[in-house]
Amino acid sequence: MRWLGVRQTPLAVSGTRNLRATWSLLVALTMAACGVVHAADVDASTPVELQPYRVHLLLADRRPDGVAREKLVEELSSTSDRTWGRRWALQLESRDPSPWSNHRAFRRFRPETFAADTDVDAFDVRYFVQVSALPVGLQLQVRAWEPLWNHASPVLGASVMDPRDAPLRILELCRDLFRPRAVWEKTNDYSARLIVQGGAIAAPDAEFPLIEPQEIFTPWLVARNREGAITRQQAVPWTCFVLEDVVDGRASVRVVSGLRAPLGAKPRGRIDYVAVAARPQWTSTRLDCYSVSQPPRALAAHRVELTPVDLSPPASEESPTPPTPELVLTDRLGAVRIDAAGRPPMVWAAVYSGTLKLATVPIVPGSAEAVRLDLPDDSIRLQAEGQLQLLTSELVDTVALRAVVMSAARAAAKKNDWPVVKDKMAEARKIGDPKPLLERVSAVRVPAAAAALAKKDRTTEQRVQRMCDETAEMVRHYLNPEKLNLLQEELDELEKVDQQTKADVRELETPRAPSQPAVISAPKEPPKPSPAAPPPKPVGF
Structure with a gap:
């Protein structure tokens, strides 16, 4: 079993696998009781919910004081044990700050160039930290890079007045860029179960939670060859998982997708089912709308309706009244910007061409700098x-x-x-x-x-x-x-x-001929009655 690799393995194991899981659990608990967990001590056979995150932190301290730099490294290690505890297997490394000679160079450099000769499975997340002196205090800048998804985060910066606050502030910036992982297994075409990596490890500090209530995850499929090397990574398009009923890192999820059957296709080959949290790291997400024609054409002046997605479980079977959508138009480049501030964690984006709805997809504002939506040529x-x-x-x-x-x-x-x-x-x-x-x-x-x-x-x-x-x-x-x-x-x-009326009027208005004097005739005598016939005589007379 690979790190975070489930390769179509059921979540409930039996027989020999149960014995292996029990032994791995005992090993993990023994390691935790002995003290700090280091990246080199992580066993890939440990159950996913007990696996710590292998974190590689590269620290570039531009201060000339070497003692202060060494002290910062020691304090970072102790502060990590106090905040993240056994959930992080932290590896600290001091780095020459010359590649990041200034703040602009630190923002422009490509994090993947620092891991060209590093195995993708060597660590889960790498943080690049730059510390520079201010007239009063320190200036801190942090970037994160996750090699499995080739995800580079934006730069988060902060300043501290007291250098003693720098270790905690650096780890807080790392927390804001941290995205937990999980493995998942579909139960049917519309639901799945999920195990969060490190979800069963106790949190020493409540200010550094591993997952949030109703956390949103993006499912991925990672293909490997026979040697175990990654050949391809692909996210399940326009699909998100919403955690429900989390117990010791295991949870059922509600699938929110713009596809009819997002989990219906059955992948072939050596596939790892993994997921990563979709947390807002940018202030906004740019939605680029293009047609699938050749060459692709930007869909300018297309209407986009943004509707909030209710992540809370339904209180009753009755469907609630849908909220009023927000109407926006794509610009001449076919893009529309969706701000993360003042919005719910997830929104539906419905793109219209005239009166026809081309697509409706879920978007987590701020989880990506830009997403591209390829729509049919209309x-x-x-x-x-x-x-x-x-x-x-x-x-x-x-x-x-x-x-x-x-x-x-x-x-x-x-x-x-x-x-x-x-x-x-x-x-x-x-x-x-x-x-x-x-x-x-x-x-x-x-x-x-x-x-x-x-x-x-x-x-x-x-x-x-x-x-x-x-x-x-x-x-x-x-x-x-x-x-x-x-x-x-x-x-x-x-x-x-009208014609009949006019005819009657004409008839009434037509003059008559002069009338003749009337002749009065004498009255006729009434006819005399005829005499009655004599009665018949009796027979024999």
């Missing part, structure tokens, strides 16, 4: 969307103009000006004809879909087809001739009523 869809937006604006103008003409037709109908009504209705039908706009939708659809097919971008083709279908449906809905037909029927009825 130029074809964006161009089609722009043309459809222009067409939609013309549709709005057309609908408004048709409504104005229809209102003019109604106004003319109230004045019984039927020739004007006919002209306005003919104009409204000409304006409201959806055929020209539908032809323009097809003119956008065909070349955009062809360009997407040429790039074998099926997703963009489907998006273009969907946008064009929605626009065509909107044109048919708002330029539906049914409204004109109903208005035409209404106006026809009004015209008929």
